Amino acid sequence: MSNLTAPSEKACRMHANEEDRSMHDLNLRDGDMASRIESEIADSFDEELEMEIDDERLARLLAHEGEHAPTTDTIARHAYFKELFRLQSELVKLQSWVQHQKLKVVVIFEGRDAAGKGGVIKRITQRLNPRICRVAALPAPNERERTQWYFQRYISHLPAGGEMVLFDRSWYNRAGVERVMGFCSDADLEEFFHTVPEFERMLVRSGIILIKYWFSITDEEQHLRFQMRIHDPIKQWKLSPMDLESRRRWEEYTKAKEAMLERTHIPEAPWWVVEAVDKKRARLNCIHHLLSQIPYRDVDHPEVILPARVRNPDYLRGPIPAEMHVPPVY
Numbered sequence: 001m002s003n004l005t006a007p008s009e010k011a012c013r014m015h016a017n018e019e020d021r022s023m024h025d026l027n028l029r030d031g032d033m034a035s036r037i038e039s040e041i042a043d044s045f046d047e048e049l050e051m052e053i054d055d056e057r058l059a060r061l062l063a064h065e066g067e068h069a070p071t072t073d074t075i076a077r078h079a080y081f082k083e084l085f086r087l088q089s090e091l092v093k094l095q096s097w098v099q100h101q102k103l104k105v106v107v108i109f110e111g112r113d114a115a116g117k118g119g120v121i122k123r124i125t126q127r128l129n130p131r132i133c134r135v136a137a138l139p140a141p142n143e144r145e146r147t148q149w150y151f152q153r154y155i156s157h158l159p160a161g162g163e164m165v166l167f168d169r170s171w172y173n174r175a176g177v178e179r180v181m182g183f184c185s186d187a188d189l190e191e192f193f194h195t196v197p198e199f200e201r202m203l204v205r206s207g208i209i210l211i212k213y214w215f216s217i218t219d220e221e222q223h224l225r226f227q228m229r230i231h232d233p234i235k236q237w238k239l240s241p242m243d244l245e246s247r248r249r250w251e252e253y254t255k256a257k258e259a260m261l262e263r264t265h266i267p268e269a270p271w272w273v274v275e276a277v278d279k280k281r282a283r284l285n286c287i288h289h290l291l292s293q294i295p296y297r298d299v300d301h302p303e304v305i306l307p308a309r310v311r312n313p314d315y316l317r318g319p320i321p322a323e324m325h326v327p328p329v330y
Contacts (some may be wrong), residue, residue, distance in 0.1 A: 080280045087287045088127045095128050095164070097296035102161030102279045104208045107290065108170045111215030113243040114225035114252060120164050120215075124290070128164075128282045137168040150174060151199055152193065158208065169194065175260035177242065180252045193263045200269040210269040211293050213286060214261065215276040218252055 096103055109117040124214055125133055137155040145153050159165045174192045178184040184192075203210055218224075226247055227234045246253060265271045272289060276282040 012296045034218065075278070075280050075284075080284070084123065084287075085289065087284065089124070090291050091124060091287065091297055092127055094291060094294060094296045095132050096299040096301075098164055098294070099132055099162040100299045103294070104159045104161055104206075105164040106159060106167065106203070106208055106210050107164070108167045108172070108210070109215065110169060110172050110176070110213065111274075111276065112217060112222055112257075114222055114229070114238075115214050115215035115217045116279050116282055117168060117290050119279055120274075120286050122169055123283050124166065124287060132162065133164040133166065135166045135168055138171075150188075151195075158203070171199075172260060172264075175264070176253065176256055177246070178301040179256050180249055181242070181245070191249055193259075196264050197266050200264075200266065204268045209294060211290065212269055212271050213274050214257070214271055215274045215282065217276050222247065222250070 034135075097103070109121060111117050121135055125135060136154075138153065141148075141153060154167075154171050157165060157167075171192075174184055174189065179189050200210055206259050214258070226239065226243070229239050273288075274282050274286050
């Protein structure tokens, strides 16, 4: 009977060994998990680094072509990355607050071609949920849209509660490219200036938080950035005939910008000018300012507990035919 009620010494040793092995395996899994987490963090760093490497690569391209290379960054890369990641973590908190409070946020990004609007939009959206924070970059209007009320095609892109929309260019095309390139009449332009302040006040009265940024660069800086795009086959697609014509009409665009800022800078939706010659500082300054425009707090989320995986004894994962696999080139 005693053999049935009390485990043998050998059985105890075997059980202890199994426990030791289980703890060892668990520790290995924990260590592997920590290593994977560190690897993911490093990967996030590399993702940003990949975009930044462009500047160095283009500097070499320009030097090869005998052009002047961009000036050295005025902010250290380590300091830039550290602050960018901190601001992006705050953007995630802002996103949670916007969703929790059902806020409606519209951010407009305007500026000359190659002013850096796309770069800051990428950094804002990089860590956010695209279902909550999305980008609206409308193409030129088609024939039907040209017959609509001017603001009509933009309205469908406005946010519902719990959403943020970033306009990469907006209805202010009328005061910029359309005016300079002769795509609208003087009467159209005057009607725009008459309508847009009331249109934006209406948006604000409806509960939309409207924030407008103008990215400002110098004549020399735009020339340099255009040269960088011309010499870079990866970025030549960014140079449209309209962009090249805008370079020739720098002074006309300056007059158009000054009139636009003067006539559409209203208390309900003021313009904010971002000095954008230094790309990195412009990104940090813009994101920091955006965070300051919307009071937000941490949102309490329920603790996330990963459920145990259900295992069925009759489950068998079938093999995938070799011809369906992507070749492992790397």
